[in-house]
Amino acid sequence: MARAVPASAPGGAAKPLRIVARVHAAPPEHNAGAEHMLISMLRPLVERGHDVSVWLSRYGKASREYAYRGIKVVPLASRLDFPTAVRRADVLLAHLETVPSTASLARGYGKPLVVVCHNTHRPTFRDAAAGGTALAVYNSQWMEREAELFFAEYPKAIRPAASLIVRPPVFADEYATKPGKVITLINCNPEKGGKVLKALAERMPDQLFLAVKGAYGEQILPDLPNVEVVDHVRGEDMREQVYARTRVLLMPSSYESWGRAGCEALASGIPVVAHPTPGLCESLGEAGIFVDRNDVAGYEAVLRKLLTAAEYRLASKRAKARSAELDPAADLAAWCSAVESVA
Template identity: 90%
Template sequence: MARVHLMPPEHNAGAEHMLVSMLRPLVERGHDVQVWLSRYGKAHREYEYRGIKVVPLEARLDFPTAVRRADVLMAHLETVPSTASLARGYGKPLVVVCHNTHRPTFRDAAAGGTALAVYNSRWMEREAELFFAEYPKSVRPASSLIVRPPVFADEYATKPGKAITLINCNAEKGGKVLEALAERMPDQQFLAVKGAYGEQILPDLPNVEVLEHVRGEDMRERVYARTRVLLMPSSYESWGRAGCEALASGIPVVAHPTAGLCESLGEAGIFVDRNDIDGYEAVLRKLAAPAEYRLASKRAKARSAELDPAADLAAWCSVVESLA
């Protein structure tokens, strides 16, 4: 049983799709998997998503009573403190999924009683170790596991399109970079996909098409099938799931070198500082050459194959089942 703030198909952010990708194999192994929401949304009744039972807050069902029947509890982001309290009160093992390296993430996971902390990258695991070294009185999770945000490549792979795309156009994700590039390159088609959070910067330019928020299951047809190059000039990414989704189609990703993106994209990533608009333009013009694009696309597909989630998910399922 997981407690999270929002879920697809209404809320489509990387953290929630990572969670869904981790829960799906548990469903396939025959487990009863439930997600209880902590924020009000559009859904008023229980619904099923990818085999997962989702219980909206509007359903007004009794979450604490449901916790008593659970074998394992999961939480992430803002729901960790309250779920941890219930886990301690009812003696249930708690799994905390960490999606970023901000201090509150590790502090909440170290509040006591966490059976398993899941980190989404090696660099996050190192940051956690630094936190526990800095705060030695914190209660370490009993165990930890790295699960890279699972991307099932066959669900995203398609023939790339023609646009230069940014997914989630808030300032921190690179909305201003997209705007500057679109102004400089009027002959190039750009695609601006509204994100699940943050104030969106949506250029009013003839060469920029704006897409409303896209459901995860529609990303292949509505976004990646129209994308030639993906931009990820994010100020912060703990991993960067969208980039890995694009790699499945051999779509080159031009990104700001955050620690997470450097680890997720590996040698397939093309890294340019987010403040270097000249650099982004130069890379995009270079990728316009067929030979350069073929080489970048080949690297992208190779990295996608390296990120096959099968081993991570097998280890994840085994650990969760051992807690029940």
Template identity: 85%
Template structure:
């Protein structure tokens, strides 16, 4: 399971694709940014000129390469407007959409909006007019967008839309599972309090608390909880999944839930709160427990950690990972971007 094979699109000239993002790995590692990276990599492999221009100040001052993608920090003070003027496509997501849409209108560029959540600002910013392509990360997000357009009929639909599930290249994450119960990004909304409660209830069980990219982190000072500092995506296999037996995702909101799909590549079962996004991404492999039911989480964990039950859950996780092979989604994505030329 890998990226779309490198090949020039029918002998046409490479496209200039300019992306506006507020932050990027390795400094900032969140699901939206790693989805962006995994969508840009096949475009680079197909020979296109892809650059990501950051809109916030960060630690990096010089242009750097990340997974083959050229990243231009705000501090570099290079000429972003000229890059936009020359671009064949402008890609934006999250907070960068309004400003990128303005630049697209000013320079006549083709605007591509990646929608990572179903919050009103995401749809509103995408629907201000001039969006050539909207990308939704799930079927349920697409359905929510349709409800938005029904409620706000004066909004402007994008010229085209596409579903691209956050691409996970399973061979980059697959490993032999470890022994710990793990939570990635330990803020309250992701389930930091659930992790702490479970660690207190199960002192014999090892837990990993992985510091996230955002939000106030709940990092218990307990002998059976190891704190893992913020991890770049390229190191997740060794530093997190190779040490994880079960992944917790008691999130109050997930539009998809990328880390669950990363974990399933190794057959790691995922115990999650049943958000619409997690129900869609985890499918029949997910073990769903309401985030308010700590007793339920404890009972499920104790059952899952038994060898026979674990083997069955692990088999379902690997099967779901295979179903989520991103090749078809990425081929459609590359074709859609290449279709913007002209």
């Protein structure tokens, strides 16, 4: 694959940096959108010659250090010396539940901290505002606006020294394929729309559905003849095992700060029918087909309309156009320069 960003950038680091990320879980065992966003952001840093390692804070199946997409991942069970890695680091990076503990280490060892924010919940901004954050990364304009509201509400909170928007990077050529024939939901927990999938499958016995088990949450897996259930799929296998089989992707989520799976589907011209969360409205843009998640009849009407060749061609064309608009190269170039500048 072509480089995501240039090998060097004006004002970038004069020497390779040691970048240490602390996260609770990582692919290929844990394949949620937040983790794949982080991996996609770390890859171009590796391409620019930096030493990047991801240290896990929860126990998983792995017990030895392994490489994923060129990035060194250190499981908690390996019992390697994380404090020593912190002492040697030039930059620390954290997201989700690891931010408070990593921020404490950053302050203790005098290291710059980068916080990647993955949702708009108040604890996300509170943790990033605990003091000492050199760079806060927001995944959307919506998240940036929510952060501004937080700081207006809590004027004593310590703003990060700098902030940047990096939309969850999707390298389209790693996902693009010829769409298939089924209607798909990825992660069948109630918040992502498991009940909607079940209701639609019952209303549309003539249509095949694919239910992909998610990385977290209770899974609603319909026991119906027109629904195929598949286990949790690794990120690198999504193209062949999911998108190559999918004609339409469902995203009736109650909450999405962005919605990476939808953007992955757009790369193949797969229409996405989604609940209009602020994040999905921003990520899918004019390519999104928005229906309230409580309107199952509305979802059915849209899906039946997309069964016609003419309607599908138009929706697919919009999907591919939006995928092109979401090319991550510029965001990633700015991201790498920002990380290099805090060291």
